[in-house]
Amino acid sequence: MSRVLVVVLALSASSCGLLLDGAYLISGKNSYKDVEQRRPTGQQQTAPERRLTFEGPRVRVVCEDVTRGVDRVWSVHKTYEHQGGWYQVHWLPVLLEGIIGGGLAIGFGVKCGDGSGDCNLMYATIPFAVDVAYSLIRLLTIRPPKLVDKSLTQPHTDAHPTPSAKNTTACEPDMEIVATASTSGGPLRLRVDASGWISDQDQAQLMGFVMGYRDAQVRVFGNGKQQVPDLNRCTFFRERQSLDPSRPPVPADCESR
16 A cells, blocks of 8 residues: 555656646647837937946946947748657756665665665656656657748837947036935935036935935936936945945845845
């Protein structure tokens, strides 16, 4: 009876290959992939761009006119048909169950050999060996997915991700860094000069504010609109440290995020 129980328990824990094939049969034969395509048009465009950065210990808004190439962009929607299963996925049970089953076989074999364990436990490793063998056969019989259909989206133009030229310009006269937090924190508005700097006193205020509120957000406004995406407290300190490793580490509550 104990031998049957061990085998049943092993079967319930060592059928990863069969479970993968069952999931494949339920999910269907097709998978889909969208691939973006870009082609330069030969045109260029120049537009103002603003970013928040750290230079030494100080925060600065960088104001630039950035020139980028113009790309023609479209997406290719591809449909693949799986050929009998998920290609190469059966390496998972081969490696996982091979390690588990092999470890159990060695452990049970040692205890069986020195008389300190029940030799019937060796039967528990059989299902692992069977599923590993099954998965190896599936690896040899499943072919790569076959492309059966593809369609193109309507093309549009977009600026190239990498700029071709940058020219530093004066920041807007009304540009300011705005820090906000909970209802009791802020907003803290700090005026930015034409070169993108804030005063030393404002620098200290900003750092104290961001350190003091766990839900602090930093934004940059100018020309009547937001110029830089919201920067939360943890990202603020991480970017500062990445650009200036000599600065203190990020706050402890940000380390696990």
